[in-house]
Amino acid sequence: MQLLDAPRQRTLFDALPTAVTPLRPDRFALDAECWVELQRSWVEGADALLDAAVHALPWQSGRRPMYDRMVDVPRLTAFLPVHAPVFPPPVRAMAAALSTRYAVDFDTVGANFYRSGSDSVAWHRDGVGRLRRHPLIAIVSLGGPRRFALRALGGGASTGFTLGSGDLLVMGGATQHRWEHTVPKVAVAAPRVSLSFRHGHGSGLDLGRAE
Numbered sequence: 345m346q347l348l349d350a351p352r353q354r355t356l357f358d359a360l361p362t363a364v365t366p367l368r369p370d371r372f373a374l375d376a377e378c379w380v381e382l383q384r385s386w387v388e389g390a391d392a393l394l395d396a397a398v399h400a401l402p403w404q405s406g407r408r409p410m411y412d413r414m415v416d417v418p419r420l421t422a423f424l425p426v427h428a429p430v431f432p433p434p435v436r437a438m439a440a441a442l443s444t445r446y447a448v449d450f451d452t453v454g455a456n457f458y459r460s461g462s463d464s465v466a467w468h469r470d471g472v473g474r475l476r477r478h479p480l481i482a483i484v485s486l487g488g489p490r491r492f493a494l495r496a497l498g499g500g501a502s503t504g505f506t507l508g509s510g511d512l513l514v515m516g517g518a519t520q521h522r523w524e525h526t527v528p529k530v531a532v533a534a535p536r537v538s539l540s541f542r543h544g545h546g547s548g549l550d551l552g553r554a555e
């Protein structure tokens with residue numbers, strides 16, 4: 345689904361009051377080799393970026409098999425290289441700051457658009473975890489607050505955070521091998537977009553995602 349044409353995209357992004365603040369996240373150990381880092385309000389002006397992203401990104405709606413029928417993937421998605429012209433300077437500034445801190449080249453962005461509380465992403469590990477020993481995944485949350493939960497592979501109790509607009513969450517260590525994450529459905533939620541920065545993909549965007 346392409347919501348707006350290119351000139352309109354530029355107009356929206358040109359006026360953005362969005363900026364990243366210094367990167368000083370807090371670290372939370374999930375176990376001896378898996379961790380999450382969190383920085384609240386890393387991005388200033390995140391709600392303006394939400395509006396621009398909702399209107400300008402090339403959102404796609406997916407379908408997937410479930411038992412004997414096809415169902416809609418419960419959110420819209422867009423996968424782009426970080427240098428795609430559709431992204432405004434603040435998104436490239438996020439990638440640059442993350443790449444400097446974590447010493448990897450965050451070169452792609454997977455965006456998810458949760459239109460309401462009915463949209464979600466099921467428990468999954470990112471496919472990149474199968475390709476790399478210790479992949480880093482940095483998620484910037486824009487818009488309405490949503491729970492981001494993690495649990496050890498195989499189930500059991502979950503932990504997590506409610507992510508607000510502008511918050512940054514980074515998963516690292518062996519998390520994509522040993523932990524799953526989800527954004528569950530809720531009764532009511534304001535629109536939210538997440539930007540997941542990944543490294544080492546170039547233009548290859550086959551991330552083996554669960555729905």
Ligand SMILES: O=C(O)CCC(=O)C(=O)O
Pocket residue numbers: 454456465470483492525526527538540553
């Ligand atoms: O929207 C989020 O915070 C999670 C996104 C996610 O799990 C993913 O992109 O793999």
